[in-house]
Amino acid sequence: MAGRPRTFDAGEALERAMVVFLARGFERASIDELSEATGVVRQSLYHTFGDKRALFLKALDHYGYTRFQWLIDELGRDRPVMESIRAVLNGWADRVSKSGFKGCLVCNSLIEFADQDKDVAAICDKHNGRIEKAFRDAIARGKERGELAASIDERAVAEFFANLGQGLALQGRRGIQRQKAAEICAVAEAVLAG
Amino acid sequence: MAGRPRTFDAGEALERAMVVFLARGFERASIDELSEATGVVRQSLYHTFGDKRALFLKALDHYGYTRFQWLIDELGRDRPVMESIRAVLNGWADRVSKSGFKGCLVCNSLIEFADQDKDVAAICDKHNGRIEKAFRDAIARGKERGELAASIDERAVAEFFANLGQGLALQGRRGIQRQKAAEICAVAEAVLAG
DNA sequence: CCTATTTTAGACTGTACAGTATGAAAGGAA
DNA sequence: TTCCTTTCATACTGTACAGTCTAAAATAGG
Numbered sequence: 093m094a095g096r097p098r099t100f101d102a103g104e105a106l107e108r109a110m111v112v113f114l115a116r117g118f119e120r121a122s123i124d125e126l127s128e129a130t131g132v133v134r135q136s137l138y139h140t141f142g143d144k145r146a147l148f149l150k151a152l153d154h155y156g157y158t159r160f161q162w163l164i165d166e167l168g169r170d171r172p173v174m175e176s177i178r179a180v181l182n183g184w185a186d187r188v189s190k191s192g193f194k195g196c197l198v199c200n201s202l203i204e205f206a207d208q209d210k211d212v213a214a215i216c217d218k219h220n221g222r223i224e225k226a227f228r229d230a231i232a233r234g235k236e237r238g239e240l241a242a243s244i245d246e247r248a249v250a251e252f253f254a255n256l257g258q259g260l261a262l263q264g265r266r267g268i269q270r271q272k273a274a275e276i277c278a279v280a281e282a283v284l285a286g
Numbered sequence: 287m288a289g290r291p292r293t294f295d296a297g298e299a300l301e302r303a304m305v306v307f308l309a310r311g312f313e314r315a316s317i318d319e320l321s322e323a324t325g326v327v328r329q330s331l332y333h334t335f336g337d338k339r340a341l342f343l344k345a346l347d348h349y350g351y352t353r354f355q356w357l358i359d360e361l362g363r364d365r366p367v368m369e370s371i372r373a374v375l376n377g378w379a380d381r382v383s384k385s386g387f388k389g390c391l392v393c394n395s396l397i398e399f400a401d402q403d404k405d406v407a408a409i410c411d412k413h414n415g416r417i418e419k420a421f422r423d424a425i426a427r428g429k430e431r432g433e434l435a436a437s438i439d440e441r442a443v444a445e446f447f448a449n450l451g452q453g454l455a456l457q458g459r460r461g462i463q464r465q466k467a468a469e470i471c472a473v474a475e476a477v478l479a480g
Numbered sequence: 481c482c483t484a485t486t487t488t489a490g491a492c493t494g495t496a497c498a499g500t501a502t503g504a505a506a507g508g509a510a
Numbered sequence: 511t512t513c514c515t516t517t518c519a520t521a522c523t524g525t526a527c528a529g530t531c532t533a534a535a536a537t538a539g540g
Binding site for chain 1: 311313314316375380388389393394396397398400401405410411419431439440442443445446449451453454456457459460461467469470472473
Binding site: 096097122123124133138144 | 496497498499500501505506507510
């Protein structure tokens with residue numbers, strides 16, 4: 093009951109497939125392209141991941157868990173909440189303006205699939221929810237500690253920041269200057285100042 | 287030097303093709319689909335507009351000029367600038383949460399083409415620029431009139447609001463509740479409060 | 481009415497691609 | 511070594527689609 097062992101690492105292949113989907117989108121990424129990028133032959137891709145859509149769903153979820161962790165970590169750190177928020181805004185400005193930035197796979201997929209694919213939509217909702225929750229918790233903690241005004245609606249502000257990030261990711265896909273992204277973030281920061 | 291006159295209205299056809307591109311994206315919209323939606327036969331589409339990409343570029347530009355005019359008008363009206371800004375934010379909240387909202391063709395195209403198609407990118411830049419300018423001028427006017435603090439950087443704030451709109455359009459494509467969109471807008475409005 | 485010109489209708493071509501089938505290669509287990 | 515399972519390599523199939531070709535239909539001008 094043994095056979096030839098797998099000659100590739102499935103996690104590594106998923107990561108590389110994800111990069112292709114990020115750059116090209118689901119529709120434009122061909123199996124040949126994915127095969128070449130992962131170094132895994134066509135047949136093995138189908139055997140390991142199922143069809144193209146199944147591979148995409150795994151890649152999308154993988155993206156959400158790996159690419160948003162820094163943000164959740166920053167917002168979870170034990171320090172004044174404004175420092176955490178600023179760290180995220182800085183992180184965004186850096187990332188979206190970096191040469192070679194290809195956007196956010198969650199945002200890109202929302203555009204490509206809209207609400208036509210329930211599984212895609214569910215994964216996107218999940219990760220958007222994780223981001224909003226991280227902001228919400230951080231802001232609520234800031235209120236408890238008296239760092240932020242009690243009148244602040246943490247849910248609304250969290251939604252606002254998540255929306256900000258999506259806008260930046262969208263603009264970053266086209267290409268955005270570091271300074272412009274930073275200016276936008278600086279303006280946004282003011283919603284917590286009053 | 288005469289011939290059979292055109293039996294369709296080219297402007298109407300462009301508008302309908304635009305709707306298809308908005309709902310489906312460039313890649314997924316097939317010529318057959320465009321032909322059916324416009325009521326113009328395949329050959330006439332090619333004759334009138336050139337190839338699929340040329341039709342798309344015209345549709346994209348048409349979108350920018352027709353779908354952003356309300357915003358430019360609102361921001362150009364002679365009244366307190368905060369009223370104008372609120373009108374735009376309300377307009378956005380209404381539009382992006384409306385059932386059947388399919389996103390913004392400029393935003394969708396930025397995702398689909400990124401910076402790979404220079405003509406698409408140029409048209410998107412042009413219309414984004416028009417929106418930013420409308421905000422910038424309105425805010426500058428508000429400063430001159432003493433309605434807004436002189437310390438406000440109208441360029442940065444205009445970029446911020448344009449980014450806000452892009453985020454809302456992105457979320458609207460998936461589907462967003464009116465209330466959530468309005469909450470985000472309400473938070474954003476605060477950047478001009480201080 | 482005749483002719484030139486343009487639209488219409490549908491068939492056709494070539495290409496790109498997702499997914500499948502088939503047999504060879506490779507390595508663990510007995 | 512021998513067998514069995516799994517991967518690898520490549521050929522194949524069917525479909526979808528952009529763009530072209532050909533001929534018929536329609537109409538303004540002479």
